[in-house]
Amino acid sequence: MVKKRVRDPEVLADAPPAQVEGDDSGSDDDVDMVNVEFEWFNFKPDVDFHGLKSLLRQLLDVDSQLFDLSALADLILSQATLGSTVKVDGEDTDAYAFLTILNLHEHREKKVVKDLAQYIAEKSKSSEALAALSSVLASPASQVGLVLAERMINVPSEVAPPMYAMLIDEIEAAVEDKEPYEFTHYLILSKTYNEIESALDQEEAPRTKKSKSQGGKKGRETMRCCSAMRWLRGPSIRGRFQELGIKAQGSLMLIETSRFEGAVKAIGEYLSPPQ
Template identity: 65%
Template sequence: MVKKRVRDPEVLEDAPPAQDEGSDSDTSMDVVDVEFEWFNFKPDIDFHGLKSLLRQLLDVDHQLFDLSALADLILSQPTVGSTVKVDGEETDAYAFLTILNMHEHRDKKVMQDLTQYVVEKAKTNPALAALGSVLANPAAQVGLLLTERLINCPSEISPPMYSMLIDELEAAVEDKEPYEFTHYLIISKTYHEIASTLDQEDAPKQKKNKAIKGAKETFFFHPEDEVLQRHALAAGSYEYTKDMGDGMADSKRAFQEMGIKPQGSMILIEASKFEGAVKAISDYLNPQQ
């Protein structure tokens, strides 16, 4: 059973264990029994691991932000959000989830940069149009939700992180802390497949056309994002500012004939629908619970 340290350091709360995604489907494969543990953020332990995961989350556009300042801001609120680890609290996190009050931290340079980035990217996709209106509303209290995990980390660790966040936000609001939001904004990543630039001259025309046709379909790095979008006021993808071109996709091959091109993604959810969205994530990723 995994555990998460809650606001009272003397109290531990049980969280559902994450399941190995392939443990029951193929008995001939070796199964590694891993116990994930949930912890509060620890500034003296988590800085470098958190910074690395933020770099992965923001992909090539991480260069636009002061990740050290962003990591410090996250670590300054240790009782809201989680890290997920395997070998104890003193190790680097395999995953994290946190939330930042965009209004409360509006005077900080890194939040100003993030806000400007969000506003500009929202203009590039009509599906994100509502986001600009919400951020321009002085009455809106938007919680910027950031979460990332190592690529091979099972998606089943996600529902406990979201459920714990809801509990922690409720406790923080009871303690008169600035976590009473009107909206939640999740920054994430999607990708689409594109035709490889390698050996294109020798590729049959039929295969080329198939690859081009498949390029328009959007896929999710985080399966829970597909669920969250169903509850969203606005959701959509956008091109990275530091986009290095389609040729970069060959270094991120998903399949033999095709590369993948990552994109940024944003999901805006009204506070009244967030708890239902979190329950839907749990139902989707842990249907047997």
């Protein structure tokens, strides 16, 4: 049986408050900002199932129909001492964000893990950057930790670094307890949002063409995290975001264990507020 590891409450209490954008029903300048105190918790199986399942559906988007999300949520909740939820109104409420890790080798016989591994292998075939992933997944010597993370769209990205830092500590504690979390690689599955020319801007092009050519942004700006590979998931995503000038994509990043802690540190530095 997995031991329960409780985080130090003093560490969590020091997490800084963040501002969350509210509903914007007016102009660009009419945005409600709400100060929110975020709290980090272990997964709570009797509370988190439905909220976690919703966030998994958001993470996988149109591809979520390819997987048994209930089975995936149950698997995540079965290792409640690894990973975090972020909440606002206490432990017994739905999560605003989550982060966890699954050992793809340890759970390789579970159908939902087989489906995820096959899905990832298929996606990686289209990218030279992840050409080695299929062999890594197939090797008996490989212990790949699949990192799954998602947050509600209006939750600031600053909640991520503490979750990753706590994950490193939890993995170290799990390895000390002889649990199967001694990974050779970390594979991060996430979603990215890239800025593109919006459909609305294109409709207004005849009236604004000159000003856009002088002051418009060139290229695409990654709005969340960089990755080794991205892919567009489906037409519903294009229809939902393109008119706002946003392109949503799936993302995969493979990191060797020796580089994972440095990558987490880099995420924290990148997302830290300016001094």
